Amino acid sequence: MPVNIVTADITTLRVDAIVNAANPGLLGGGGVDGAIHRAAGPALLQACRRIPEVRPGVRCPTGEARITPGFDLPARHVIHTVGPVWHGGAQGEPELLARCHRNALRLLREHGLRTIAFPAISCGVFGYPVAQAAAVAVATLREELAGDDAIGVTVCCFSDSVRAVFQRALV
Helix, strand or coil, X not given: XXXXXXXXXXXXXXXXXXXXXXXXXXXXXXXXXXXXXXXXXXXXXXXXXXXXXXXXXXXXXXXXXXXXXCCCCCCCEEEEECCCXXXXXXXXXXXHHHHHHHHHHHHHHXXXXXXXXXXXXXXXXXXXXXXXXXXXXXXXXXXXXXXCCCCEEEEEECCHHHHHHHHHHHC
């Protein structure tokens, strides 16, 4: 499985698509979401506003994904996905997190793209325990990429300690 785990600023990566750990409205926020919106410039917010709401205030329900251009980013596209808020793990959080990764890869393939960088989805303000999120992310990526060496995946962590947890999950 071609997966690389790094500590970096995801907004600086030159890949076909970066994944934005977004909120359901897709209108920017804090953490990775805010950093991506700032780095991409105001055209990203305009593109997100053009994505139709599926219900009031929700353009992307938890576990789903949407794609926009990358605008001022080195990445050509942004794949927005909404990870689950951690409520102890018994409310479907692992499956929702797995769906975030699956749906991002689905959009990557549908658009003929080959390289993607994921952040540690839900591990910031959404409170998902890093070790549990890493286990779900790595297992899902392994399953989705089995036999597909054409896609290059980077997991971009915001700190060396988070990178080490994802690296251990990869072993």
